[in-house]
Amino acid sequence: MSLTISEQIARRGQGQAPSQLNAQRVPIYGDKATATSETKPLTWRLAHHDAVLDLATYESLKGFTGLKQALSKSPKEVGNMIKAANVRGRGGAGFNAGLKWSFMSPPDGLPRYLICNADEMEPGTFKDRLLMERLPFQLIEGMLITAHAIGATDGYIFIRGEYILAAERLVTAIEECLANNLMGDNILGSDFSFNLHVHTGAGRYICGEETALINCLEGRRANPRTKPPFPQISGAWGRPTVVNNVETLSNMPAILNHGVEWYQSLSKIKGKSDTPGTKLFGCSGRVNDPGLWELPFGYTAREIIEDLAGGMKDGKKLKAWLPGGASTDFLTADHLDVVVDFDSIQEAGSRMGTGLIMVVDESQDMVPLLRNLEIFFQRESCGWCTPCRDGLPWGVKLLTAINDGEGQVGDVEKLEGLTRDLWIGKTFCAHAPGAMEPLMSAIKYFRPEFDQKIAQAVGVDVIDAAANQQPVVK
C-alpha cells in the first residue's frame, strides 16, 4: 500500500512531499464515524479534514478552545490540573509532565523558557513527524497552554534538520498565530505574552537528550550537561526551562477542553492499563501494514502487530521485537500478550520508550542486527565521556568479528562486560546505557546464536570453553 517511486516523483512534481504515510488498512484515527475530540483527541481532526493546515480550519474544529479554557484559569490551576491528569512524557521516559513543571523555580520577572523537543531521531520512531506536519496548530496550542502554566516568556521548537516540511509548516503556523493575537503580547486580550521560534538542527541523535539539546540551542556543541542542576532550575541561558516532547505537548488542549476525569477514563476503554490518555502507537519492520495509530493505553503488542499492522510479512514467525525504539530491550514472542504501556513493558524487562514497535522475523540473524544497532550508537556518541566514546566502538568491533567468523572464545563475556561498564551511573548521559539495552537483551534471549558463530570460527565447543575459563572479576 506504499507508493512506488513513480508515484513519489509525481507528488514531488506537484510540490508535495514525495514520501507520505501509507494509505493504511486501519487509519490512524480509527473509524471516521467514531473519531471525535473525546475518542481520538490527538488525531480526530484528520478524520474530518485531511490536513489541518490553516488557522481557520483548525479553529472550526475546536481549535484554541483549550487555550481559552487555560487562560480563564490561573497558571497554578492549569499546572495542578495537568499534574492530576498524569500525562506521562511521550518522549520515552514517561515522567508525569505536570510534576516535571512543578520543579521549576518560581517566576522572578526574568525570562523563562519552554522548549519543545522535536528532535525525533530514535530509530523506529515516526510519530512526532505526523503531529507537526499535519497538526502544527495543535502543538502550538499545547505549547501556549504549557507556557501559561509554567510562566514561560519564550519558547523554542527544536526540530531536527531533516524534518524540512514540518519546520516550514510550523513557521507558517506561528506567523499566522502572530497575525491573529494568538502569539506575542497579551494573547487573546489576556495579560499572558509568549514568543515562539523554530530552531532547526543539523543532525546528531544526541540533540534529543534534553541538556544536549539546550547546549545546541545556545549555539554550542551538543554535549550533555551535568544534572543537577536540572533544566527546571537552570536550563537555557541559565534560566528555568522545561523541555517536553511534541506528543506530550499535543495532549494539552484536549485535557483543558474535556477535563482530568475524561483523560483518565480513556484507558478504561480497554481496561488493561492505568496509564491515562491516548498515544500514537506504531509498528515497523517485517509486518504487512506498517503504520501509526492513535489508541488508548491497554492494547497488547499482539493486537498492534496482528490486528493493526496486518501480521507478519510472508507468513514468517516473529522472533523478537523492540517495544519503542533502538534503545529499548528486545522482547520475544513470549511477551506478545504484554500490554504496551510504561509499567507493563517495564515488568516484562524492557522499556516502552516511544511506543513504536519494531518487528524482527525468524529469518533474521541477531548478530548482524545487533551490529547495525551498535554502529548507530557508536556513530552518534557525542564523544564527551570516555566509556561511551571508547566502549561503543569496542562493542562494534567485537560484534563485527563475531559476525565475520573471526570471533574468539570469551567475546560474548566481553560484550557482557561492556553492558556493565557502560551502564547507568558510569556514563554522563543515557546514550550508552540505551545502546546496551538491545545488546544485553539479545545476549539474554539469543546467546546460542552468538556462541554458534564463535564455535564455527574457532572450532571448539564455546559453551564448554567459557565454562572452563577463570571467572571474570567484577
Add this chain to the structure above:
Amino acid sequence: MKIVSDKMPKVDVASILTAEEITAIHEFMHHYPQARAASLDALKIVQKRNGWVDDAQVNAIANILDIPMSDMDGVATFFNRIYRQPVGRHVILICDSVACYLTGYEALSAEIRSQLGIEYGQTTADGRFTLLPICCLGNCDKGPAVLIDEDTYGPVQPSEVAQLLELYA
C-alpha cells in the same frame, strides 16, 4: 604595554559573505538572548550557497556573532549535516538505522553505490552526487528511506534507483 587579545583577528566579513546572508544571520540573532545561539542557523544560511562551509566563511560568521573562531568551528564540525569540505550538487543520505535495515537498506545502498561508482563519503567525478549515511529519517513505516537534498523518498526499491537519480541533474 600591549595587551594580547584571545579574540580572532577581524576579517572583512562583507567580502566573504553576501549582504543577503549577513541580513539573514542578523534576523536569526534576534530569536535568541545571545547571538551565539544563531551559529547553527548561520552555518546553514551560508552552506546554501556552495553546499559546504569553508574556513573563511566560518571565520566570518564567528566575527558577526562575536565568538572565537575555535568555538564556531567546534559547532561546525560537530553536526553531521554541516559540511566542512566540498560536496556534490546533490547530497544523497541513505538511512541505515534498524527499521530500514529490516526493510532492506543494504541492497538499496549497494545499488546506489554501484550506479554512482562511489562509496560513502565520496563525491562522483562529475560533482553531481555525494553519498552519506544518516540515522533514522522518521520514515520507518516506508523503509528503506533516502533523503536527497530536501526530499525524503520511501520505500525505494533497488530497481527504482535509476529512475530516482535521473531527477537530479
